[in-house]
Every structure is written in C-alpha cells, then in structure tokens.
Amino acid sequence: MEHLNIPASPERSLEGWPDWSILIVDDEQGMLNFLVKTLAPRCHFVMSASSAEEGMEWLRGHHVDLVILDISLPGKSGVTWLKELREQGFTGEVILITAFADLETAIEALRAGASDFVLKPFRVPQILNAVKHCHERSRLRRENFVLRRALTPPRAGGPSLVGGSEQISALRKSITRVAPMPSTVLLQGESGTGKELVARELHAQSPRAAHPFVPVNCAAVSPDLIESELFGHARGAFSGATRTREGLFHYAQGGTLFLDEVAELPLAIQATLLRAIEDLKIRPVGSEQLMSVNLRVIAATNRRLSDAVAAGRFRQDLFFRLQVVDLTLPPLRDHKSDIPALVAHFMDQLAPALGVPPLQITDAEMIFLQQYHWPGNVRELRNLIERSLILGSLNVSALYPGESPSPADAGAPTDLHTLEKRHILSVLESVQGDKTQAAQLLGVSRRTLERRVLEWGLPPGSGR
Template structure:
C-alpha cells in the first residue's frame, strides 16, 4: 500500500474562534479534496487528506484525529463500511459523511453506522463550516458533561480560596499566581485533609487553562487492574469486558488540568506509563495502536513523603523528579492554629446557607479548645466538625476531648493520647466502620488503618 501523502496543511495558529482540531478528509475526487483542504486548513490545527479508506487507515495508525470528513463512494471499501469498522475498533471522534448520490435509506444507514452528520454534494463553504462547528460543539458538550458529572458526584466543587493569615498560609497564597502562570508539573505534598485539591483548583483557576476542564482523579480509589484504562482509555476488546471503546480521563482533561490525587498509590507499572505520557505528551489507549497528543497540565498530590517512597522502592525516582518541577508543601493545621478562627468563620458562612441554619456563636472557651486540639484530620476534620455542629445546633467540643483514662489528671493527658481517644471514640460511634469513621475524621481509610495498626487495635 502506498504511504499516505504528507499532511495537507498545518498552520501555526488556527483562525480565532475555531477549534484547534486535527481533521482527516477522505475523498477520491482530487477537486473535492483540494476544496475541503483549502477551506479547513486555515481554521484547524492539522489537516490530512486521503483518497481511499485504506489510505485513511494509515493516517489513523500514527496520528490523532478529532474529525473525519468521509465520502461514501470510495474505491475499494465504502465510506459506510469503513465507518462501521472504525466505531467497532473504538474510534470516538466525529465523522461527517458526504455523498453526491443519496436517499433517505442511505442517510439512515450512515447515521446508524455512527456518523455525526450527513451532507449532500455539491455544498457551499458555509455548509461544511457549520457542520464542523456543530461537531465541535457536540464534542465539547460531551466532555464538559462528563467533567460536571465527576465534579458533582463527590463532595461538590470548592472555591479556589485559601483561608488564613498565618505566615505559612500567606507564603502559600503568594506563591499561587507565580506557579499558576506556567505550565510546569506541580507536586503537592501534605497530610490528608490539608487542602491539596483546593490548592490544585486554585492553580487551575488562576492559570491560562482556567476556561478548560479540571478533572480530579483519586488514584487510591481505582483498582490497580482498572487504573490504566481509567487514565488512558481503551479500545473495544482490549480486555475481558471491554465491549466498547472508552475515552480515559486524560482525554477529558484536554485543554485543562488533570489532578492526580494520592499518586503514591499508583502501581509501579502504571508509573512507568505515566512518566512516558508526561515526557512525550502523548498517550496510547489500552489495546490501541493510536497515539493521542496531550494538551493539558498535570498537578499531582500525595499525603506521603515521596522521597521516602522512592528510597523504599515503591515509587519511581525518575517519575518523582519529573513531577517535582514545582514542589509545594501544605502545612498541617496543628502548625498554623492561629488560622482556626478564620477557618471556622469561613466554614460557618459556607455551610450554613446550604444546610438552612444560622451560623453558630462560638465562645472564647470553645475556640481555645479548638486551638488546643491536635487535628489529625487537619482542615477537613475541622470542616466536618463545623458541619456536624450546624446540624446539631451547637459546637460539641466534647467529641474532640473524650474523658481521659482512669487515673489521668485533668489537663495532663497529652495531645497524642487525646487524638487516639478521639479516633477510637469516632470508631465506636459508627460500630467500627472504618470507612465512615475516616470520612467523619476527614482522613483517608488507609491513613486511619495505619493509625489504628500503630495502636494494635483491630
């Protein structure tokens, strides 16, 4: 088979207002190819042309294509037959079918085969441009709806605002605009509940990709067997149960930010794949031969010390260095307790309207109790306490300070003992359900299990 002809056109920058798409035009009429390439080239990122389905297949093996404009009547394999094969193989891009000879049955067959649109020849420039724009809008809406579903399926979106005037919080807040302005990879390190996702969202909102999607991924919440497919997508038949092709989260983050939370939980094999994706700015869906170029920013986060994980052989050193282009450390709440009054006021104002309650009045004695507590769940635990208190109608600080062990003098029990008593009290209140207890404490289940294991409590 002949090698595909060179790309028809690749402008430095598409016409403003048009998507930077890669388009493949397949038609056996040279005049039609020339017309479509001339029309689309200045408005798109990359335009390829082919005279047959077989030649088009060669393009798809080595290039990412967002839209195929495909003639039905082609030498060899027809456009409709090839479209059916593309869909079965997992091609998820838009397809516009064109033909000079068609009836209603042909149009129905084309749409059933997976066509996005159907245009009769001869057509004018506005017709084809309008069809391309409609395809782009459909693709954009699918991606935005996917991102919205993920955002609303969790705890809800958070405003990118860092509360507090302590030196640690001021330094972190001052660094955000500088870090957000560049596209470098960012690594956020801090204990569970310190606000790593909040910082990631702030970086996204303050940066040049703010108009794009923010896609959070909890690497610890996805099974090791599925994480590669979840991140990179897969082709139909790539593994048992893959009855159809599926785009991965990298695809849905295109043009925006991909937030990889709990990245230390990634299996070593996936770490190697992720490293290659970051370095090459391309991904290959599982079971596919197609390389997909990336246009996104990656922000990663972990509640572990990655340098320790590298030393223990649980995390790749090369990936650690690649992620650590910008390293931001988030302090635990116990290191900036002066911010607790501001945080309490912020959570009261944020949560009271959604719960239909009035903000609570916090006494100085109660605030002192909050300042003395160790906060193993950090800011998240404080937020959960305020939410529970709003629901119950009073700030129940006794939940933070259970009665000390028999024989312990009042006020002598150290903070670590209080932390242990509090955690065990929460576990007891939910009949030992560690998942519910971790949620109430504002920590991950793995963190809770490690704490309990240290105390030899089942």
Template sequence: MEPTFFPSSPEKQLEGWPDWSILIVDDEQGMLNFLVKTLAPRCQLVMSAASAEDGAQWLRTHHVDLVILDISLPGKNGVSWLKELREQGFSGEVILITAFADLDTAIEALRAGASDFILKPFRVPQILNAIKHCYERSRLRRENFVLRRAVTSAPGRGPALVGASPAIQHLRESISRVASVNSTVLLQGESGTGKELVARELHAQSARAIGPFVPVNCAAVSPELIESELFGHAKGAFTGATRARDGLFHYAQGGTLFLDEIAELPLPIQATLLRAIEDLKIRPVGSEQLMPVNLRIMAATNRHLADEVAAGRFRKDLYFRLKVVDLSLPPLREHKEDIAELAAHFMTQLAPSLGVEPLQISPEEMHFLEQYDWPGNVRELRNLIERSLILGVLNVSALYPSTTTPRSSQPGASGQPTDLHTLEKQHILSILESVHGDKTRAAQLLGVSRRTLERRVAEWAGA
C-alpha cells in the same frame, strides 16, 4: 498515501480553529484535493483515503477526531462502514457527504451515527460550519462528562484559601507564580490539608481555566482498571470491554488532569504515565493508536515520595518528572492562627445548606480549638463545624478523649447513645469525677473557663 502534517498557521489561530486530526474518505480525487486544500492550513493533521478499507487502515494507526465520509464508495458504502465504526466504539465525529440523497438516505445516515449530512456540491463555508458544529458538540460532550463527575467532588466555591498566616500567604504567592506556567506540579501534604483545593485554584488562575478540571483519586480505582480509567480502552481489550471507551486523559483535553493519591499507582502504570507525560501521547488499552493530548498534569500525595522512591515503591524518573514544581501544604497545627477564620468560613458556608443558624463560638471554645493539634487538618475542622451545626452545640470537648474515662462510658461499650452531645457530657462528667468535683481543676484539664463548665453542667441539670 502518507499523511501530511501542517503546523498551526496565523489563519488557524485567528479563527480559533480546533487542533483536530481529520480523515477524508472519498473516491473522487477532485473532492479529496478540494477538502485537503481547504482544511490543511486549519487542522493539525489531514489524511485521505479512497475507500472504507483504506480509511480503516488510518484509523488503526492514527487518532482521528473527525471523519468526512462519502456515502457512495467502491466496495463498502459509507453508511455501512459508519455503522461498523459505531459498533466498534468509534466516538469521533462523522460528517457524511453525497451527491445523491433523499430523505430516507438522510434519516438512515443519522440513525447510523452521523453528526451531520451535507449534499454535494457544497461551498467552503458550509463544510467549515459543519466542522465547527461537530467541534462544539464534542466539546460540550466532554464538559458534560466533567461536570457530572465534579458534582459530588467539587468543594463549595468561596475563598480559595482562607487565612492570613505567613504559611497561607506564602502558599498564595506560590500559586500565583506557578499558575502561569504549564509545568507539572506535585502537591505534597498530610491528608486534609486541601491539596485538591490548591490544584483547583492553580487551574482557575491558569490559561487553561476555560478548559476542564478532571480529578481522579488513584487510590479509589482498582489496580486492574486504573490504566483503562486513565487512558481508555478499545473494544475487546479485556473481558467485559463490549465497546470502546475514552479515558480521563481524553476528557481533560485543553485543561488539567489532577491525579490525587498518585503514590497508590502500581509500578507498571507509573511507567505508562511517565511515557504519556513526556510524549503527550496516550495509547488506549488494546489499541494500536497513539492519541495526542493537550493538558496539564498535577499530582498529589499524602506520602513522602522521596521515601517511596527509596523503598522502591515509586519510580525515581516519574518522581522527578512530576516535581518540576513542588508545593508543600502546611498542616493546620503549623498555622493555628487561621483556625478562627476557618471556623467562621465553614459556619457561613455550611449553615445555609443545612438549614440552620450559625453557632457563636465563645473565646473559651476558640481557645479549646486552638489547643488541639488537628491530626485530620482542615478537613477535620470542617467536619467538626458541620457536626456541631447539626447538633446545635459546638462539641469541642469531643476532640479530647479522656484517658481516665471508665470503660463503661466508652463509645459503644454499653450500647448507649454515642452522639456527640452525649459523648461530650460523658467526658466532662468523667473529668469532674476524677478530680472529686473540683470545677476549677476540671476546667483547667478541659481547657475551658470555669464559667463555661458551670454553664454546661447547669444546662444538663435543668434538662
């Protein structure tokens, strides 16, 4: 039998019915007709089969979200086939139906991996409620996976973008415009400029905000495993694949997939990714099934992708497919007027989690921060604030390693302590020594006031 495709109907939209593919396996033609008539207006695709063997043919060639399976079938019965499906790694939902059942049969069905168990004859509301429960269980399973993955990677929730500089205001305006469309987005900027933060904000302001945000660092996954990580794999697809596994495209259904460090993808995977973005279908490694996906792709890189294309390290067609919308994030050295607000934000954000009081930043110290070029960008500033909170002193002079520091005082050279407080002291004393104790000249070289310098030296003298 050929599958029948049914477009979304007003009824489906009103009920919020899941856009699922459903396989019905029953040897009673009347039951098949009843279920197809009931589900066809509400589902993306309905397929039917009269035996487990025919059902297996559909599963080999089509993605199936739910199987409605009769227990009593010619040849292999439903429970036996369900056990085989679970052993092979089928992770979709399964509702078992039967006209003859007792408690032992129900228990056996649930142990075999059934999501629900319904007795014939049943009414339309019963089967619809069972399917909705399956959809909710599947949605929660995806959300739990995404939440577990995001626990250690998600930034603390606060103002999405901190700062009032023209550069940040322009970025905010761009995010507001871009969030409402479904186009792919390419975020380019140096390391530490906040590309994932911007991607999360784009997702939060979009119509997909209720769906998952799934980040993946392409540089952190080995080239041998990245295809399986993104698209999933079938059982036996490669050595060690003892069961089937869904990929991150699957878990990002209805939401956003964020591909960080996309320039690190091997060229063969770039071709596969291009096809997935254009067709909105993926093929798990070792599988014949094409699985439709409904998600938005965002990508980020700290490299200049046009140069990577020119060097032959990145596909030109994928580059243009990704940069439908291209957002460039400014380095911190280009909006230094935001440093004071950023530092205050990080103080407020980090101090409670560290169990300490926020530090006060003097005007001299702020001047010191604003003179630095911040090669590590906002991330470097955040790390400095966190270290300073732990040590109890704002260690700004550690940002300016002295070229006149004697080799014996370089970190690690003599086995002496190399914490930030000690490094600050060593650096300032070496500057004083280089100018023969002239505190005015030393303060100028350090970028602080003479009063700040004298206060630090007095603290060490009294220690």
C-alpha cells in the same frame, strides 16, 4: 488505503484543529484527494479509505476524532456502517456526505447518529464550517463530562484559602507566583490539608482557567485499569473493551489534569506517564497512533515521594519530572490560629446547604478546638462542623471525652496526644468500631486510622 500525517500549517490552521485526527471514507478518488488536500494541512492526522471495511481497519488501531463518511459506498452503505459504529460505542463526530439526498435520507442520517449532513458538490468553506461545528460539539461534550466528574467544586465566589497565618499567607503567595507558569507542580501534605483546593486555585489563576480541570484519584482506580483511564483505549484492546473510550488526558485538553494520590500509581504505568508528560503525546491502549495533548499536570501525595523512591516504589525520573515546582501544605496543627476563620467559613458555607441556622461557638469551645491535634487536618474540622450543624450543637465533650469545657478551665494545659486518642476512640465507639466510617468522620484515610490504633497497642483486628 492511504495514510497521511502532514503537520498543520500555522497560517492556515484553525484554532484547535492541529490536535484532531480525521478519517475520510469515500469511494470517489477525486473526492478523497480534495478532502485530504483541504484538511491535511490543518489537522494532526488524516486517514482515508474507500469502503466501510477499510475504514473499520483504521478505527481498530487508531484514535479518530471525526469521520467524514459518504453515504453511497460499495458494499455496506455509510448509514448502515454509522449505525454499527454507534452501537459499538464510537463517540466521535461524524459528517455524512452524499450527492443524492432528500429529506427522508437526511432524517435517517441524523437518527443514525450523524453530527452533520453535507450535500455534494461543496466548496472548501462549507466542509471547513461543518468540521468547525463538530469541533465545537466535541469541546462542549468534553466540558460536560468534566463538570459531571468534578462533583465537589469550590463554592462560587468563596475564598480559596482561608486564614491569615504566616503559613497560609506564604502558600497563597506561592500559588500566585506559580499559577501562570506552565511547569508541572507537586503538592505534598498530609491527608485533609487541602491539596485539591490548592490544585484548583493553581488552575483558576492560570491561563488555562477557561479550560477543563480534571481530577483523578490514582488510589481509587484499579491498577489494571489505570492506563486505560488515563490514556483511553481502542475497541478490543483487552477483554471487556467493547467500545473505544477516550482517556482523561483527552478530556483535560487545554486545561489541567490533577493526579491525586500519585504515589499509589503502579510502577508499570509510571514510565508511560513520564513519557506522556515529557512529550505531551499519549497512545491509547491497543492503538498504534500517538495523540498530541495540550495540558498541565499537577500531582499530589500525602506521602513523601522521596521515601517511595528510596524504597523502590516510585521512579526517580518521574519524581524529578513532577517536582519541577514543589509546594508543601502545612498540617492544621501548625497554623491553629486559622481555626476561628475556618470555623466561620465552614459555618457560612454549610449551614445554608443543610438548611439550618449557624451555631454560636463560645470562647471556651473555640479554645478547646485550638488545643486539639487535628490528625485529619482541615477536612476533619469541616466534618466536625457539618456534624455539629446536623446535631444542633458543638458537642465538645464528644471531641474530648471526659472533659467539660468552661471558661474557667478552657485554658488549662492539655495532653494533646491523649485528647487525640480519646477523640478517635470515641468516634470508633460511636460507629460500633467500623473503621471505614470512623475514618470518614475523622477526615483521614483508613490506613492512617489503623496506624494510630496500632501505635496505641490495640489489636489490629479491633473494629471492622
């Protein structure tokens, strides 16, 4: 069994190929030598084996993008082994090659899961074209995965950041300056301030815009699975790993990986993440092979990472690596002058999607909206507009219990903290104390809601 790891030659490599790992399985030494000589200078990693059993040994410990497989092998045939690989969850591309083939054999090969079928003898351009087609198939499959994962992309043609306040204008200028750079970016700001929106805009204005934007909520993934989620794993790497799986670093190739709620990452994975960002190489769980990646990392948190570092919950070296560029998003209470534009934007965006006419907001109602503290920031405002469109009116009395908005009293001084407390308690009452549902309606995390309730001296167990 032969193992080659020859750097790609710049003048001979095709676009995208240097990152690929290829396993060649053929019992003819001359064919192995020919394929290795052809592909090794063009690809990141080339392995060769003379039987299905030897090939399986490589797959157990290495990430492989493409298998070039002879049908006629000693012992287990190429088609039989291919069927087993697909049943075990191998998702890489497979090119079957043979000197003896008819239409029935070709059909059987494709049914077994082959990506392409090449007849011996073949010349260099033929095998290169076959590999190129497989590379394109893999790229399209990766992009489809990313599109399915990104469930809430921004509205096509719509503005990315709404508002003309000094804070939003400054943020917009920072995005324009930072987006073309390859540097890592850290976005800090309260929940609901639009960190993912800014991350998407950084990606859209960057040279990577044509490649995937892959978001991952670090707080939503089990600590036991986060390493596999990010870097992938080999079959048998841990209990339940019945098939090889590629990680999100792989799916973000060429594009941007957005690590939301990065402060929630377990300490155990932070060192691995630091090394991956610095070296742009990853090692799938249970694999012996380092895989090169080409991407930009944008991280976001609603907590001050410096405080997490001081408390020993976050590595200082990773914090410095993520904070090459640090953008802080302002809370809505600091740029309330943008509320009218945001309301109009959400009306235009949500009314057609819900199939209802937009609402007319009176001057008094708008003033009341601008008086409110907005603990859930822009997300809470969006949720209020959506709820109001469904109900058919902007019920300000629900936002401010006990208040009756009118032009006469709309400008009266208001205790914002009292209004916030009344509003949150009103929402809790409307959902029978269900804190999870109330947090969703308010556009804040359940943890933030529980902290507010404790500040007001209510029992920790009040609500669900």
